[in-house]
Amino acid sequence: MKLYNFYASSTSYRTRIALNLKGLAYEYIPVRLDKGEHLSAAYGEINPMRGVPTLEVDGVRLYQSSAIIEYLDEVYPDPPLLPKDPIARAHVRALTAIIGSDMHPVNNLRIRNFIRDTYKQDADGVAAWIGLWNKAGFDAFEAMLRADKSRRGFCYGSAPTMADAFLVSHVFSAVRFKTDMSPYTEIRAVVENCNALKPFADAHPSKQPDAGG
Ligand SMILES: N[C@@H](CCC(=O)N[C@@H](CS)C(=O)NCC(=O)O)C(=O)O
Numbered sequence: 001m002k003l004y005n006f007y008a009s010s011t012s013y014r015t016r017i018a019l020n021l022k023g024l025a026y027e028y029i030p031v032r033l034d035k036g037e038h039l040s041a042a043y044g045e046i047n048p049m050r051g052v053p054t055l056e057v058d059g060v061r062l063y064q065s066s067a068i069i070e071y072l073d074e075v076y077p078d079p080p081l082l083p084k085d086p087i088a089r090a091h092v093r094a095l096t097a098i099i100g101s102d103m104h105p106v107n108n109l110r111i112r113n114f115i116r117d118t119y120k121q122d123a124d125g126v127a128a129w130i131g132l133w134n135k136a137g138f139d140a141f142e143a144m145l146r147a148d149k150s151r152r153g154f155c156y157g158s159a160p161t162m163a164d165a166f167l168v169s170h171v172f173s174a175v176r177f178k179t180d181m182s183p184y185t186e187i188r189a190v191v192e193n194c195n196a197l198k199p200f201a202d203a204h205p206s207k208q209p210d211a212g213g
Pocket residue numbers: 009010011012033038050051052053063064065066100108109110111
């Protein structure tokens with residue numbers, strides 16, 4: 001498998017976590033978002049939406065981190081990233097959707113650039129936008145974690161699921177954009193537990209070959 005991705009991208013990070021949790025090896029192909037490489041015609045041929053990640057499996061390209069991670073879970077079921085019980089699956093998918101559908105899209109690079117360039121917002125204005133949507137999402141996520149009395153250290157149950165991969169990667173990006181995480185004690189505890197595990201630690205942006213460069 002080949003993973004087109006960028007070290008600091010949260011959608012790439014969540015996909016690396018899933019690959020590592022499954023114990024799958026992959027070729028790391030950097031796409032430098034900071035240099036606009038994803039906007040090139042060449043990358044447009046690879047991914048029509050010009051986003052990362054793209055996972056290439058036996059020459060076939062898969063898009064959208066949620067679809068990629070669910071594909072991995074279907075083909076490599078152990079360890080499971082979604083619970084078997086339909087209600088529990090819906091719950092874990094709801095947690096991932098808070099981040100994947102409600103939070104990340106409105107704070108994505110192209111949105112931040114639009115707000116800066118078209119709506120003439122300075123760095124503080126862009127940071128206020130990011131903080132607003134991160135707060136809305138993290139407030140809901142924290143409330144859902146708090147309400148689930150059967151959790152044992154992770155977003156659901158006693159082992160990582162898709163929701164943990166989404167949470168850890170989005171918290172990394174939120175901290176980078178200076179979102180105040182201090183109110184979110186349950187979220188912070190889950191992130192700490194996850195980061196103590198090798199599949200999460202190895203997926204961290206600072207450990208990737210294109211980090212910082
Ligand atoms: N919904 C897509 C989003 C992919 C995406 O847009 N990723 C970001 C990086 S985190 C990106 O490539 N942004 C480029 C841009 O906004 O121009 C997914 O989950 O894979």
